[in-house]
Amino acid sequence: MAIRKIFQEDNEILFKRCREVSIFDEKLGELLDDMFETMLKADGVGLAGPQVGYLRRIAVIDCEGEKLELVNPQIIAADGEQIDEEGCLSVDSSKNCEVLRPYKVTVRAQDRKGERFEKTLTGLPARAVCHELDHLEGILFYTRKYEGKNK
Numbered sequence: 001m002a003i004r005k006i007f008q009e010d011n012e013i014l015f016k017r018c019r020e021v022s023i024f025d026e027k028l029g030e031l032l033d034d035m036f037e038t039m040l041k042a043d044g045v046g047l048a049g050p051q052v053g054y055l056r057r058i059a060v061i062d063c064e065g066e067k068l069e070l071v072n073p074q075i076i077a078a079d080g081e082q083i084d085e086e087g088c089l090s091v092d093s094s095k096n097c098e099v100l101r102p103y104k105v106t107v108r109a110q111d112r113k114g115e116r117f118e119k120t121l122t123g124l125p126a127r128a129v130c131h132e133l134d135h136l137e138g139i140l141f142y143t144r145k146y147e148g149k150n151k
Contacts, residue, residue, distance in 0.1 A: 001030075004038045004052040009091050009140060013050050018057045018136045020072050024114035028058075032069045032112050035060045044089045046128040048135035051090050059132035066125040073109035073133055078102035082123070086131060086141045098146040101130045 007013055021028065031054060039047040045063035049056045061068045080103030087096040105126045108118045121129055131141055 001033045001037045003041055004034050006038065006042060006047075006051050006089050007053055013053060013055065014090055014135070014140065015138045016050065016055055017138050018049055018055045021056045021058060021110075024071070024110070024112065028071070029112045032058065032060060032071075036062065036067075036069075039089070042089050045124070046132040047089065048132045050135055050138075057136050059129075059136065061125060061128045061132065063124050063128055066119075066121060068109075068119065068125075068129075069112055070107065070109040070129070070132070071111065071114075073107050073129070073136070075105050075130070075133060076108045076118070077104075077106040077120075079104045082127060083146050084127065086127070088131070088141055091140060091142065095142045097142055099127075099131075099141055099144045100146045101127045105129055107133075 035047050046061045048059040057072045059070045082103045083098050083100050085096050086099045087093055104122045106118055106120045107129050110116050
């Protein structure tokens with residue numbers, strides 16, 4: 001395993017939409033392992049492909065007992081609301097802000113071997129999935145800044 005460089009928001013790769021993964025091989029497994037190691041070393045709870053220079057639909061999550069590798073993920077159900085402060089390993093902490101996200105999401109994805117699965121998550125893990133899937137669309141969290149109902 002290796003620590004990968006985490007690209008910062010001045011890099012255009014973070015604003016591009018990712019393509020689907022079609023090859024499930026040892027290289028993909030190594031990349032996912034590297035992403036977990038990189039995320040943990042940076043004290044993060046999630047990391048997406050473009051953040052390490054890989055424009056494919058992959059992300060890893062590790063928070064509140066949920067450790068997930070998500071290949072070609074999509075949210076298939078969402079419910080409720082939660083507002084909380086978000087930050088990002090690719091964005092300076094001065095841009096941390098409150099973001100409105102679903103409280104509960106069901107994500108459909110594949111694992112490193114291409115096996116399909118579904119997982120329902122709540123709270124912070126649900127927030128992390130939404131945040132990382134935004135990365136796969138070229139969206140950074142602060143563009144979703146919550147301004148409140150009266151602002």
